[in-house]
Amino acid sequence: MPQLEVDGAPLTYDDEGPRDGGGTPLVFVHGWTANRRRWDHQVAHFAETRRVVRFDLRGHGESGGAGVRTVAELAQDLVALLDHLGIERCVLVGHSMGGMIAQTVALSHPGRVERMILVNSIARMTYSRGRGLLMAASTLVPFKLFVAANIQRAFAPGFPREEIRRYVESSADTSREVVMTLYGAMRAFDVLDRVGEIKAPTLMIHGYYDIQLPVRQMLRMAKAYPDATVRILDAGHELPVEKPAELTAAIDAFVG
Numbered sequence: 001m002p003q004l005e006v007d008g009a010p011l012t013y014d015d016e017g018p019r020d021g022g023g024t025p026l027v028f029v030h031g032w033t034a035n036r037r038r039w040d041h042q043v044a045h046f047a048e049t050r051r052v053v054r055f056d057l058r059g060h061g062e063s064g065g066a067g068v069r070t071v072a073e074l075a076q077d078l079v080a081l082l083d084h085l086g087i088e089r090c091v092l093v094g095h096s097m098g099g100m101i102a103q104t105v106a107l108s109h110p111g112r113v114e115r116m117i118l119v120n121s122i123a124r125m126t127y128s129r130g131r132g133l134l135m136a137a138s139t140l141v142p143f144k145l146f147v148a149a150n151i152q153r154a155f156a157p158g159f160p161r162e163e164i165r166r167y168v169e170s171s172a173d174t175s176r177e178v179v180m181t182l183y184g185a186m187r188a189f190d191v192l193d194r195v196g197e198i199k200a201p202t203l204m205i206h207g208y209y210d211i212q213l214p215v216r217q218m219l220r221m222a223k224a225y226p227d228a229t230v231r232i233l234d235a236g237h238e239l240p241v242e243k244p245a246e247l248t249a250a251i252d253a254f255v256g
Contacts, residue, residue: 001062006080009065012036013055015085016043022050023255024091024114029078030054031096031120032182033147033171035061038095041244042251053090055081057098059178066177071097071189074182075104082112091255095119095240096213097182100189106198107191116202117251120237122213123221124192143176156209156236167241192224201227203254205247207235229254 003010014036026046028039036054046052056063058077068074078101082090092113094102099121106113151168202225206218215232222228231250235242 003063004081004084006058006077007065009058009077010063011055011058011065011077011081012062013053013081014043015051015053017047017051018049019051024089025051025053025087026251026255027078027082027087027090027092028052028054029092029094029098029101030057030060031094031098032186033060033151033174033179034095035170037061038240039093042093042240042248045248045252051087053081053085053087057101059182060174066175066181068178068185069181070185071100072104072108074185075101075108078105079109079112088112089114091115091117093117093119093251094121096121096237097186100186100191103191103195103198106200107194110197110199113200115255116198116200117254118202118204118218119239119247120206120210120213120218121204122217123195123224124190124217125186125188125213126217143179144172147172147174147179150212154210154212154237156207156234156242159236159238159242163241167238192221195221195224196226199226201229201254203229203231203250205231205233205239205250207237207239207242208232209235210237212237 001012003012030038036056039054043052058065058068092102099118148168151171222230239247
């Protein structure tokens with residue numbers, strides 16, 4: 001897989017689909033402890049007709065590096081990748097922490113974002129009591145148990161246990177340093193008072209059963225956006241893998 005080195009970190013990415021005549025490139029950004037494969041269904045669909053880019057965030061998947069402390073630093077990696085690929089303007093699609101990265105880019109480089117799609121994401125992190133207890137327990141329980149508890153609660157009731165186990169194992173491959181540092185970075189993330197500056201039409205797709213980032217938090221964000229469309233789907237926090245076809249269809253309808 002191709003890689004781009006940014007500040008000493010090799011970032012692994014995929015760049016697929018036709019370069020000309022297929023519309024504005026789609027750029028997919030995954031979330032905390034995940035990797036670019038979360039977008040398999042969407043990439044397979046859209047790469048038939050337009051350019052599609054996805055990458056593993058620093059310290060995730062097949063990308064190297066650590067030491068990143070803020071969501072803004074991850075956003076800088078994304079802008080470096082866009083520059084490397086010669087993509088001046090794109091449709092940004094971000095899931096969870098990836099949506100935080102997308103919003104950061106939309107605020108810092110508004111000319112680069114034609115449209116934006118936020119999947120199970122928010123503009124200000126507000127932890128529920130349950131999530132706060134997990135954070136407090138993070139130093140008291142084995143690391144893999146902490147990760148497993150976070151991932152298991154991300155899925156809606158009834159999602160196959162074997163599938164959940166597979167995602168737990170994948171998430172546990174992310175180093176403790178990266179997991180815990182970016183957990184803190186998400187907790188500190190807050191652009192709610194600035195999202196009124198984002199002029200790009202934005203689609204917000206959220207799972208009704210998301211207890212990681214509850215729907216009410218997304219709706220609070222949507223009210224602050226100048227141009228937001230909201231879709232609620234019958235899923236939890238992991239929409240890209242819980243309802244892949246429905247998510248793809250919603251994105252397709254939005255980008256045209």
